[in-house]
Amino acid sequence: MTAETDVVVIGAGASGLAAGTRLRQAGISFRILEAASAPGGRAATDTATLGVPFDLGCHWLHDARANPFTALAARLGFRVGATNPSPRRLHLGARFATPAEKAQADAQVDQVFAAVIAAGRAGRDVAAAEVAGPSGRFGPLARHWLELMSAAGPDSISCADFAFYHDTDDNWPVLDGYGALVLAAAGVLPVALDCPVSRIDRSGARLRIETAQGSLTCHKVIVTVSTAVIASGRLAFAPALPPDMAEAFAALPLGFAEKVALAFEEDVFGVPERTALDAIDLDHPARAGASALLKPGGAPAALVHVAGPEAQAIAADGEGALVAFALDVLGAAFGAGLKTKVKRSRVTRWADMPYIGGAYSCALPGRAGLRARLHEPLERRIFFAGEALGREAFSTCHGAHLSGLAAAEAVLAALKSTR
The missing domain is CATH 3.90.660.10 (Polyamine Oxidase; Chain A, domain 2)
Incomplete structure (x- = not known):
């Protein structure tokens, strides 16, 4: 892979797919790079093991009356249990x-x-x-x-x-599968699968994204991988992340x-x-x-x-x-x-899973305030999203979704200001 694009989205989980849908709507040139062989990340529905759909990851529409996926489920014909078990x-x-x-x-x-x-x-x-x-x-x-x-x-x-x-108390199950709902809501997006990103080189005028399938350059990148992937160094930055930002990723383990x-x-x-x-x-x-x-x-x-x-x-x-x-x-x-x-x-x-590394984020004692650090872009070129950045809906699928939309909006604003 050798190419140029306006925006690269790293990760095709709920946040990356949400960012992609907004960029597609804006008509921006972008690519989504996903390390796994299927999109969805921690939103994944299995229909074979039990003979009925069940979710390997997220399952509940938390805060269901305000959750954006509740309306999406209704529009797309997904059954939702509007009562607790x-x-x-x-x-x-x-x-x-x-x-x-x-x-x-x-x-x-x-x-x-x-x-x-x-x-x-x-x-x-x-x-x-x-x-x-x-x-x-x-x-x-x-x-x-x-x-x-x-x-x-x-x-x-x-x-x-x-x-x-x-x-x-509004925690409703997606009976047809939350993971399936996330994919259906995203629709068709330009996702490169089996394409883990190893490094983001930010030393030049354009960002250079190094992957298992080659490299590509872009103006902006939205990073939606888990905090564990960044804290472990599986996704590296050159030059390295500022110490306070690196500390924030380490403070929010999965x-x-x-x-x-x-x-x-x-x-x-x-x-x-x-x-x-x-x-x-x-x-x-x-x-x-x-x-x-x-x-x-x-x-x-x-x-x-x-x-x-x-x-x-x-x-x-x-x-x-x-x-x-x-x-x-x-x-x-x-x-x-x-x-x-x-x-x-x-x-x-x-x-x-090396490109996920756990369930969902939980701030270590004494480190709760560091979540806010991750909402700040790096050099107005690198933006972060994911369940850890879902604000008061952190650790949830809809929090990840909302963070992806917010990151995409920030990218669009940054691109507009430079053109």
């Missing part, structure tokens, strides 16, 4: 919780979250573990939900960052959150479609927790969500270890016999 069930290692225990557990989770948010809003950029209070009987469940929300352990979650996130998809020969659960299950072991509170969605799309299947350092330790033993853990969790609740009725399984490996 059936009431969540709680399994305590050996039995299901009583209604009173479930209420007590929910209250403790709410109490921990309220303490973390209150500390953050008071300007305390400290670890969530510092303000969560005594563990209490259902402390492991509160820890599990902090880890699901942030993909990090309570010691690595900034209260200020956690409090900055805008949350509502945590660990994965899914185990399990298809069974028959219905092994006997529960309504899309039943939600949380599982913790009160006898072994240090063990990883899990959350599962049972019978998605009515299929005899389960999606088991794990997150945080305890789950990451299990994953260190390989994909089979995560499958075994998921089956142990489900078997404890619905009978070990279900382990003999597994037809197919699939485990996400976001943390192991």
Whole structure:
């Protein structure tokens, strides 16, 4: 590849595709370069493993009433579940919780979250573990939900960052697949696949983008790759990034959150479609927790969500270890016999993907303010976007989408001012 273009977009995830749609609308010459063999990034829908669509990454329309993908789903004919799943069930290692225990557990989770948010809003950029209070009987469940929300352990979650996130109760699933929706909304764009970018050379009058398929030059670049890719040096800059910007990327690591998809020969659960299950072991509170969605799309299947350092330790033993853990969790609740009725399984490996490197960003304690640094372009030529730059919607697909649109608008304004 040897070419010239006005703008290069690095990454064809939700933010890169959003930037591309805006540049296409403006009639600007641009190219999107994607390291993977398919577009979408962490927005990816699988339709084969379970026989029904399920998302390997983002699944929920967070803040759904204000989420731009809600209107896009309606326009494109994607089904959305405008209600939450059936009431969540709680399994305590050996039995299901009583209604009173479930209420007590929910209250403790709410109490921990309220303490973390209150500390953050008071300007305390400290670890969530510092303000969560005594563990209490259902402390492991509160820890599990902090880890699901942030993909990090309570010691690595900034209260200020956690409090900055805008949350509502409007979290609706995209029943036909959020990843599929992201691709449909983008339409046909000039995306070069299997084209990882190794370096952005900013030493000359034009930016030089070095890729596995050759080099190209451009006036502006929108970088939408994950913070982990930049912090690790997989995407390098010459000259190097300013120290404060490099510090900001390092301060927003991607945590660990994965899914185990399990298809069974028959219905092994006997529960309504899309039943939600949380599982913790009160006898072994240090063990990883899990959350599962049972019978998605009515299929005899389960999606088991794990997150945080305890789950990451299990994953260190390989994909089979995560499958075994998921089956142990489900078997404890619905009978070990279900382990003999597994037809197919699939485990996400976001943390192991070299051009992604984790789940979603979470600011380290004491570093929450550094998110804002990434919203500033470098030399008015290099602009950044992605879920880490979704402002109060960070870590979400729609936050990534909005950041891509904002970066494209900034690029268009910069190009106009120089012409």
